[in-house]
Amino acid sequence: MAKAVQQRTLKTRAKLLDAAQAMISEGGYEAMRVEEVVLRAGVAKGTFFSHFKDKDALMDQLIGAKIDRHLDGIEALDAPTSIAEMAEAMMPLITFMTCERYVFDVILRHSGAAANADIGPVAMTFGRHAEVVTKWLWEKPFRKDISAELQAEGVQAFMVQAISLMFCSLHNSVAPRERLETYLNAWLMPTA
Amino acid sequence: MAKAVQQRTLKTRAKLLDAAQAMISEGGYEAMRVEEVVLRAGVAKGTFFSHFKDKDALMDQLIGAKIDRHLDGIEALDAPTSIAEMAEAMMPLITFMTCERYVFDVILRHSGAAANADIGPVAMTFGRHAEVVTKWLWEKPFRKDISAELQAEGVQAFMVQAISLMFCSLHNSVAPRERLETYLNAWLMPTA
DNA sequence: CGATGAAATTGACCGTGGTCAATATTTGGA
DNA sequence: TCCAAATATTGACCACGGTCAATTTCATCG
Structure with a gap:
């Protein structure tokens, strides 16, 4: 039962996603306008919001998908054997996250899951990223006094911090x- | 020269700040509406935006001031001699930062300084917080292998991470x- | 096929943040 | 005291995200 989803629905959603993606390709994420998206997709405004809870939900999906693709690449790598290698491995992801201030804001806003309860695509990628790093640290541990999971959480915290400070005019020289x-x-x- | 600021200006700004503060007291930060603020302050809408770049700038100021007051309390404390004490010392600040999801979002958005160049009140408080922690770690160092400044940056990164995860439905059990x-x-x- | 209920779509409408040319007020100098 | 330049205020207007009752389309069954 629940053969809910119609063909029409998939087509409409695809049109909306395509239109949004096209706008982003042209002017970046920040420039995406719901009004323009529905215009290009040839549907009414209300339709947009029956497919996505709000504009942020669409962003969550698009940005989450992009991060996932970067994680695919990262996951395929061998476990890094040095700090430099690890940082290097994470650079594609960091580069994307810093491509626009707005993108990083969206990511931060969704990294801890959307306001109420449900986990969105971006939040999922944070979970996945932690898993990838955990696996690295399990294969090739740097520290023995704390778990690989905890080490991975720290790696994530520092990644976010490094990006935040890059956007800070007080500290963006590094x-x-x-x-x-x-x-x-x-x-x-640590050596002590 | 530059005897710019008129008496009138100060009065208007005070009225706006008072009105905003009153609204926040009644319904929280998220419930603050610019339209209602100008109504209560008895000025036109445009006046608001000639005093504050945008709504966020007012929030930056109000939230920054609040954080500063918490830092006053924290700064008055003796340097903590244990991790538990340090966490304890930071709790008032963390409690405020987590009072509303919206508040934490505003803080994150401004912690790395507002979009373009200039440092706002919240960003200043992050600098100040780092200084306070640095002083603690200078007086009573936990690690010797890295500078107090770096240790303080890490403390900040982990504070943000701890709060972020609290808002995440995947991890909010801790x-x-x-x-x-x-x-x-x-x-x-670290022991290794 | 035609009827019926469920699901998708529509678009007029609203809330709220933000703009700006016009107007009013203040200040400092002659 | 009066005038011109600087500064502050005004409010009609716009941009854009989001809502919802009405309407259209679709799937299913007798």
Whole structure:
């Protein structure tokens, strides 16, 4: 039962996603306008909101999908054997996350899951990213005194911090990659 | 020269701030509406935007001031001698930051300084917070292998992470204080 | 096929943040 | 005291996300 989803629905959703993607390709994520999307998709405004809870939900989906593709690439890599390698491995993801201030804001807003209860695509990618790093650290542990999971959580915290500071005019003289390496050295290879 | 600021200006700004503060007291930060604020202040809408760049800028100011007051209290404390004490010392700040999801969003959005260049009140408080923690760690260092500044940056990163996860439905079973202690133990007292 | 209920779509409408040319007020100098 | 330049205020207007009752389309069954 519940043969709910009609063909029409899939087609409409695809049109909306295509239109949104096209707008983003042209002017970036921040420039995406719901009004323009429905215009291009040739549907009414209300239709948009019967497919996506709000504009943010669409962003969540599009950005989440993009992150997932980057994680595919990262997951295919061998476990890094040095801090520098680990930072290097994460750079494609960081580059995307920093492509627009707006994108990073959306990611932050959804990383801890959307306001109420349900986990969205971006939140899922944070879970997945943690898993990938955990696996690395399980194969090739840097520290033995704490679990791989905890180490991975820290890696994530420092990644976010490195990106945040890059957007901060007080601290943007240091590149995120350099800063990340500093953090990871201190976090994963403490000498005292 | 530049005897710019008129008496009138100060009065108007005070009226706007008072009205905003009153609304927040009644319904929380999220419920604040610019239209209602100008109504209560008895000025035109345009006046609001000649005093504050946008709604966010007012929030930045109000929330920044609140954080500053919490930092006053924290700064007056003696340097903590244990991780538990340090987490305890930071709790008033964390409690405020988590009072509303919206508040935390505003803080995150401004922690890395507003979009373009200039540092706002909230960003200043992040600088100040780092200084306070740095001073603690200078007086009573936990680690010797990295600078107090770097340790402080990590403390900040983990504070943000602990709060973010609290808002995440995947991870909100652990209280932020507990999580923060776990992080700080691993960060400030590594045993390998 | 025609009827019936469920699901998708529509578009006029609203809330609210933000703009700007016109107007009013203040200030400092002659 | 009066005038011109600087500064502050006004409110009609716009942009854009989001809502919802009415309407259209679809799937199923007798």
